[in-house]
Amino acid sequence: MSDWRSIAAKKKSEQDALIPNEWRLVSIPSPSEIDVSRIPETCGLLDAIELEITNSDVDVLLESIAKGRWTSVAVTSAFYKRAIIAHQVTNCLTEIFIERALKRAAELDEHLATTGTVIGPLHGLPISLKDQINIKGLESCMGYVSWVGTFAERNAVLTDILESAGAVPFVKTNVPQTLMWPETFNHVFGRTLNPHNRSLTSGGSSGGEGSLVAMRGSPLGVGSDIGGSVRIPAGFCGIYGLRPSYGRVPYAGCVNSLEGQDSAPSVLGPLTNSIYGIKTFMKAVAGARPWLKDPLAVRKRWSEDEYNLADHGGGNKLCFAIMWDDGIVVPHPPITRGMEIVKKALLNAVIDWKPSKHAEILTCLRNIWQAGAQEDFQVVTSPSGEPVISSMDPEDNTPVTDILDARATKATVSAYQLWQIQKQKRNLREEYLQLWEDTVKTTGTGRAVDAIIAPVAANTAIAHGKNRSASYTSVWNMLDYSSLVIPVSKVDPELDLVKAPHKFYNEDDKANYERYNPVDFMNAPISIQLVGRTLEEEAVIAMGEIVDAALKSHH
Known part of the structure; x- marks a missing residue:
């Protein structure tokens, strides 16, 4: 292969050439303009109808398309234009395929006009896909220079399911090299910025x-x-995002890091601006019987009983547990204020959650990932010669240890050693299940705690290169708990003042405390995650609706 820099530059140039001139911003906001979230409203490129369409949530869009108020072509065009505007100020896209998406939308409009019926529950809805989700004939380089120029020979199973439900895949979106980062930067497409505060x-x-x-x-x-x-970007960007349990959403046909590591695997999940969108996605996917298309998909239909909280007293007298901190790093003041807002908004019983062995759980999870991560990254990057990114800090070019420690020199563990780690994981899951069950003694409902309300991270969105921990989310991955992110508020320097130092758990806790200055976090969204048990997606969504409604009523 030629020099990796020239390959990356060529791919980025080809991407830019796909942007229609009439969709280009006349002037790009200066770096000092940190909040660009309103640019689509003010730039003049979207007309009144396009703004109405793109400001509508999934329920309104689906109903309007089904009833013929808006065509799928009009909706897809409006969102495509807005996506391109968003890309110009945040660098969020990878693959752009306008003609293909509009052709698909036109076919759906023709079907509706001819038959009077929709194709499926997502009829006409544009859907964006993370770069690793394959679409036949398009690239999924996943931020790797080595994979530029490799075109998918078939759709991922999820892409097929979404299309069969009537959706219109229309863009693919940016990721960090290796995927194993709580930030987004790679050598091919560069860095993605937060629209609420681009710093x-x-x-x-x-x-x-x-x-x-x-x-x-x-x-x-x-x-x-x-x-x-899913949850860190949802929390940092102020939207809703769901982490389902292993196998609830089919993963077959995607490109990935750490393939073959099946002890604590990646899962696919939705991000959207309403819980209705989360529910609609999960119902559509489960309704397509994905276990017939992906052998690792769980055989579990959407359950209205579970959505109606049959296992949670029918939704009467719910009891939530609030985890104020994880015993490793105490959250910044805005995060704590967000949790307090939720507690005040809820009419349900609330108790405190005492986390157990979170540090041990996280160490176990890292050990599983690290077992072959370094070799995995080297195998993928060696054909192009691109360096494995060791820091996301734009001002730091020196190799540093990242959240995984996986880029540091590390000997591969033996199969037997890995089995011992996996056995530890099983034991920790058993202990946590018992911890949850034991709360029946304190809830007052006759049931164990219905769900845990916890921070998404110890901080809101933070300066580029500084988000090196995923402790508040990763713990639920290893336990395989379903978890939904719900936006609550935004950082307010007048409310979110620096607090007096607490007794620090460790050096990471001290460093996190010292990193907080409210002015640096201006306008950053504050979110929480609602955590249920394994394969409890329906109940988590239903309880999420209760929390979300309480927050909206409280505000």
Whole structure:
């Protein structure tokens, strides 16, 4: 291969050439203009109808298309234009394929006009996909220079399911090289910025989706989550995001890092601007019987009983547990204020959650990932010679240890050693199940706690290169708990003042405390995650609706 820099530059140039001139911003905001979330409203490129379409949530869009108020072509065109605007100020996209998407939308409009019926539950809805989700004939380089020029020979199973449900895949979105980062930067497409404050990260690894959906450049996106990669961008960008349990959403046919590591695998999940969008996505996917198309998909239909909280007293007298901190790093003041807002808004019983062995759980998870991560990254990058990124800090070119420690020199463990780690994981899951069950003694409902309310991270969106921990999300990955992110508020320097130092758990906790200055986090969204048990997606969505409604009523 030729020099990796020239390959990357050529791919980026080809991407830019796909942007229609009439969709280009007349002037790009200066770097000092940190909040670009309103640019689509003010730039003059979108007319009144296009703004109405793109400011509508999934329920309104689906109903309007089905009833003929808007065509799929009109909706797809409006979101495509807004996505391109979002990309010009946040760098959120990878693959752009306008003609193909509009052709698909026109076919759906023709079907509706001819038959009077929709194709499926997502009829006419544009959907964005994280770069790793294959679309036949398009690239999924996943931020690797080595994979530029490799075109998918078939759709991912999820792409087929979404299309069969009537969706219109229309853009793919940016990721960090290797995916194993809570930020978004790679050598091919560069860095994705947070639309609420471009000096802050959009999170990762689904950072492109986070920024795009937050700017309403997509009504519904799909990301992946191995340690928080759906929830961190959702939390940092102020949108809704769901981490389902292993196998609930089919993964077959995607490109990925750490393939073959099946002990704590990545899962696919939706990001959108309403819980309705989350529910609609999960119902559509489960309704397509994905276990007949992906052998690792769980055989579990959408359950209205579970959505109606049959296992949670029918939704009467719910009891939530709030985890104020994880015993490793105490959250910044805005995060704590967000949790307090939720507690005040809820009419339900609330108790405190005492986390157990979170540091041990996280160490176990890292050991599973690290077992072959370094070799995995080297195998993929060696054909192009591109360096494995060791820091996301734009001002730091020296190799540093990242959140995984996986880029540091590390001997591969033996199969037997890996089995011992996996056995430890099983034991920790058993202990946590018992911890949850034991709360029946304190809830007052006759049931164990219905769900845990926890921070998404110890900080809101933070400066580029500084988000090196995913401890508040990764713990639920290893336990395989379903988790939904719900936006709450935004950082307010007048409310979110620096607090007096607490007794620090460790050096990381001290460093996190010292990093907080409210002015640096201006306008950053504050979010929480609602955590249920394994394969409890329906109940988590239903309880999420209760929390979300309480927050909206409280505000």
